[in-house]
Amino acid sequence: MSTVELAATEQAAPPRRSVLRVLRRPTARVGAAIVAIFLLLTVIAPEIAPYDPYDQDFGAALQEPSLEHLFGTDQYGRDELSRVMYGSRTALLSILVADGIALFIGTTLGLVAGFYGRWVDSAAMRLVDVLLAFPYLLLALIIVASLGPSLVHSMIAIGIVATPVYARVIRGQVLAVRTTEFVLAARAIGGSAGRIMLRHVLPNSFTPILVMATLQAGTVVVETAGLSFLGMGAQPPSPDWGSVLAEGQGYFLTSWWIATFPGLAIFMVVLGFNLLGDALRDHFDPRRRKE
Amino acid sequence: MTQYIVRRIIQLVFVLIGVSLVVFFTMHVLPGDVAQMLLGDHATNEQLARLRQQLGLDQPIYVQYVLFARDALHGDFGTSLRSNNPAFLDVWYAFPVTMQLSVAALCVSVAGGVPLGVLAAVWPLSRFDNTVMTVSLFGVSMPIFWLGLMMILVFGAFLDWLPIGGSMPIGVEPPRITGMSVVDSLISGDWNYILLSLQHLVLPAFTLGTIPLALITRITRSEMLSMRSQDHVRTARAKGLSEPKVVLKHVLRNALIPVVTVIGLQLGLLLSGAVLTETIFSLPGLGRLMINAILDRDYPVVQAAALLTAFVFVAVNLVVDLSYAYLDPRIRYR
Numbered sequence: 001m002s003t004v005e006l007a008a009t010e011q012a013a014p015p016r017r018s019v020l021r022v023l024r025r026p027t028a029r030v031g032a033a034i035v036a037i038f039l040l041l042t043v044i045a046p047e048i049a050p051y052d053p054y055d056q057d058f059g060a061a062l063q064e065p066s067l068e069h070l071f072g073t074d075q076y077g078r079d080e081l082s083r084v085m086y087g088s089r090t091a092l093l094s095i096l097v098a099d100g101i102a103l104f105i106g107t108t109l110g111l112v113a114g115f116y117g118r119w120v121d122s123a124a125m126r127l128v129d130v131l132l133a134f135p136y137l138l139l140a141l142i143i144v145a146s147l148g149p150s151l152v153h154s155m156i157a158i159g160i161v162a163t164p165v166y167a168r169v170i171r172g173q174v175l176a177v178r179t180t181e182f183v184l185a186a187r188a189i190g191g192s193a194g195r196i197m198l199r200h201v202l203p204n205s206f207t208p209i210l211v212m213a214t215l216q217a218g219t220v221v222v223e224t225a226g227l228s229f230l231g232m233g234a235q236p237p238s239p240d241w242g243s244v245l246a247e248g249q250g251y252f253l254t255s256w257w258i259a260t261f262p263g264l265a266i267f268m269v270v271l272g273f274n275l276l277g278d279a280l281r282d283h284f285d286p287r288r289r290k291e
Numbered sequence: 292m293t294q295y296i297v298r299r300i301i302q303l304v305f306v307l308i309g310v311s312l313v314v315f316f317t318m319h320v321l322p323g324d325v326a327q328m329l330l331g332d333h334a335t336n337e338q339l340a341r342l343r344q345q346l347g348l349d350q351p352i353y354v355q356y357v358l359f360a361r362d363a364l365h366g367d368f369g370t371s372l373r374s375n376n377p378a379f380l381d382v383w384y385a386f387p388v389t390m391q392l393s394v395a396a397l398c399v400s401v402a403g404g405v406p407l408g409v410l411a412a413v414w415p416l417s418r419f420d421n422t423v424m425t426v427s428l429f430g431v432s433m434p435i436f437w438l439g440l441m442m443i444l445v446f447g448a449f450l451d452w453l454p455i456g457g458s459m460p461i462g463v464e465p466p467r468i469t470g471m472s473v474v475d476s477l478i479s480g481d482w483n484y485i486l487l488s489l490q491h492l493v494l495p496a497f498t499l500g501t502i503p504l505a506l507i508t509r510i511t512r513s514e515m516l517s518m519r520s521q522d523h524v525r526t527a528r529a530k531g532l533s534e535p536k537v538v539l540k541h542v543l544r545n546a547l548i549p550v551v552t553v554i555g556l557q558l559g560l561l562l563s564g565a566v567l568t569e570t571i572f573s574l575p576g577l578g579r580l581m582i583n584a585i586l587d588r589d590y591p592v593v594q595a596a597a598l599l600t601a602f603v604f605v606a607v608n609l610v611v612d613l614s615y616a617y618l619d620p621r622i623r624y625r
Contacts, residue, residue, distance in 0.1 A: 126305065126306075126309065127309075129302075129306055129309070130306055130309030130310055130312075130313060131313070133306050133307075133309070133310050133601055133604060133605045133608075134310065134313070134597075134600075134601050134604070135558075135559040135560075135562040135563040135600060135601075135604055136559065136563050137562075137563035137564075137566050137567070138562065138563060138566070138581075138597060138600050138601065139313075141566070141581060141582070141585060141597075142313075142314060142317050142318070142593070142597050143317060144585070145317075145318070145585040145590075145593050146317045146318055149585075149586075218432065222434050225434060225436075226434065226435070226436055226567055229436045229567065229570075230566070230567065230570060230582055231582070231586060232582075232585065242436075245436065245437065245440070249440070249571075252440060252443075252444060253443070253444065253447075253448045253455075256444055259437065259440045259441070259444070260441070260444075262437075263434060263436075263437030263440065263441070264437075266434045266437060267429075267432055267433060267434060267437065270432040270433075270434065271428070271429065271432040274428065274431060274432050275428070
């Protein structure tokens with residue numbers, strides 16, 4: 001292999017950095033630990049929650065945090081800790097559905113736009129421009145207004161709102177990859193467009209997708225909870241964190257624990273994903289790594 | 292530059308047409324019959340047919356869009372189903388409240404974020420830098436609606452320093468001129484009004500400004516650090532300039548160019564956050580109007596509010612783009 005060819009190959013396929021090596025960073029470890037606890041909680045919530053999150057006990061309404069109710073109780077006497085624990089399941093569901101929708105549609109759009117270029121690219125990017133012309137919550141609200149307030153609809157809305165972000169990033173990545181030698185070689189041996197995109201271009205765009213999906217996970221949790229807080233997402237008596245906050249809004253001035261714990265749960269999960277996402281981005285970006 | 296401005300304005304027109312298409316079709320094409328939604332499940336077929344005719348819903352969808360766009364260009368979005376006012380009038384009345392809140396929050400975020408970012412970059416990896424970076428990371432991760440509730444709890448309920456809702460106390464209102472309580476109070480010249488309006492603005496502005504403040508801090512620091520190793524900064528140091536002069540004249544001035552863009556782009560975040568902030572603090576702004584309109588299925592108001600907000604957002608983005616192109620000539624030639 002000549003020096004020029006070697007240089008071209010190196011440029012085309014930068015050395016892969018292991019995802020797990022990101023855990024050498026302390027911030028990444030903290031983020032990963034928070035995310036791991038969150039994921040574990042979604043699985044074991046029914047086993048470890050001290051009470052049924054829907055169980056009302058008016059005799060125990062608005063009780064301060066105590067050994068019996070670690071996070072206190074709400075106006076219906078429901079155990080806050082149990083509701084916060086079960087709320088993690090809705091949060092995970094919102095990540096899977098909303099982030100999943102954005103990931104699938106955004107990646108497809110960005111992949112096709114970047115790969116085919118010309119009018120396909122122009123049309124896709126104009127669509128992206130239009131979606132980005134809305135403040136994110138506004139677009140989500142318009143979609144929920146049309147579909148009707150519910151948890152599933154709020155997740156769909158958040159998914160659509162996040163789509164252009166993925167499309168932009170993936171398109172940029174595809175534009176960089178599509179002129180590399182291995183893609184040109186795949187074209188030269190007669191590979192179909194679909195095969196080249198799925199087998200060659202997409203796997204080489206994996207890194208930004210991973211970083212974006214991690215960072216977006218936190219955003220999705222906040223946005224879905226925000227819509228529930230506004231009454232546009234999960235509806236009472238669902239133990240969704242945003243909905244729990246909204247339900248307790250009328251009582252929190254006298255019962256501080258009602259709004260404090262569900263909000264703290266949202267904050268911790270978002271912080272976890274942000275720490276992990278930032279660390280992944282820095283890990284894979286040589287320029288940032290240097291900084 | 293003129294060519295660049297013309298090109299961007301043409302793009303803006305297309306984006307606005309796209310925005311109007313999204314708003315219109317989301318309201319009209321997605322599942323759900325508007326007439327059924329408005330009249331409820333017990334409406335008779337005759338009542339539904341009459342309302343569809345009144346609203347023009349019996350026309351082909353493209354005709355409906357053309358009529359909608361034509362009326363919208365004249366500021367006619369129909370009549371609010373709740374207040375019976377022209378929908379645009381309701382929106383126009385609420386807009387100054389959101390505007391005042393967003394501008395105040397932007398002032399908080401810039402006044403706090405830029406100096407903090409600069410100082411953190413001047414002493415990188417110091418205790419100050421680490422504290423600022425950690426707190427700003429917390430700020431970025433903070434759910435705004437929770438932060439608002441906590442602000443009310445701490446500064447309103449526990450400490451009793453500041454009012455917890457509304458833009459003025461009930462029954463107290465300066466003569467309405469702009470619709471912005473602080474500006475109207477200033478115009479009235481009454482110190483009592485001025486003090487009250489400012490007191491009511493503090494908590495919402497800090498709530499809404501926190502996330503942009505954290506973002507601006509992080510970006511200012513990052514830009515300052517990357518600028519410090521540039522050739523022109525090394526040259527300035529080699530010429531023997533003092534460190535404060537190097538930082539202020541050569542590092543900060545150049546680092547601020549991308550920061551200006553980021554500051555401008557915070558408007559989307561502010562307009563989104565305003566919806567939540569207005570709900571928490573019971574402010575009669577655009578966000579709260581829209582939420583109530585959605586809950587009441589007042590679609591003319593939803594459409595008018597959505598279009599006006601998107602228009603403001605797009606227009607501000609254009610101004611930001613133009614200012615960036617003015618500050619950095621390389622942008623114009625891309």
